[in-house]
């Protein structure tokens with residue numbers, strides 16, 4: 001079996017515990033206005049043109065994002081870092097895009113990793129079917145689970161999909177007693193209002209302690225060039241990146257509710 005990925009990041013320290021290898025899957029079922037990985041959205045391998053300057057001369061070069069890889073070859077890549085996992089309590093993280101877009105491939109590679117004693121984390125939007133979750137669940141140790149917006153109308157507008165399935169799946173993972181870290185991309189004007197923060201607190205308080213850690217991800221405007229490169233129309237108004245210190249009050253607020261909170265993923 002083969003899947004399509006677009007990057008493998010080694011020695012990652014923000015995608016779960018310890019030192020990790022993060023594998024980025026192509027394809028996402030959401031269309032977040034603030035996406036800083038627009039190259040991950042299409043499930044296909046894509047060719048694009050980028051400008052480079054060589055000896056003071058600007059020129060255009062062809063490049064490709066995404067490539068096919070078999071389960072066996074990807075496992076070999078992951079196993080290269082096994083000594084780091086053992087020493088640091090790390091492992092592999094499957095991210096994207098949305099890894100569940102390629103759920104069959106995700107299941108196979110997660111299964112092989114577990115069979116080799118590797119800690120498996122999946123970084124997900126939660127926008128998939130319960131059947132897909134159930135299929136992959138036995139091979140996952142930890143979910144990094146995104147929560148973006150509780151008002152379903154706004155969620156649909158800003159991400160292209162309803163949050164209903166996402167919230168149902170999170171409750172399902174809680175019932176399965178899975179380890180979960182919540183990740184909240186904090187986007188000024190889109191989900192940082194009091195109403196949404198309160199709704200987040202209320203929902204998490206109903207998770208019966210299943211969530212112990214929250215990661216607040218400040219908005220970054222690093223992707224503007226990528227949108228042009230992939231001919232994607234950005235709906236986001238031009239905005240500065242959010243400095244980390246502006247998230248300190250929110251961090252304290254969640255900490256007072258008993259969570260361990262990190263700024264950054």
Ligand code: SF4
Pocket residue numbers: 028029030031032034035036037038040041096097098125
């Ligand atoms: S879920 Fe992530 S990858 Fe998908 S569109 Fe949103 S920000 Fe981009």
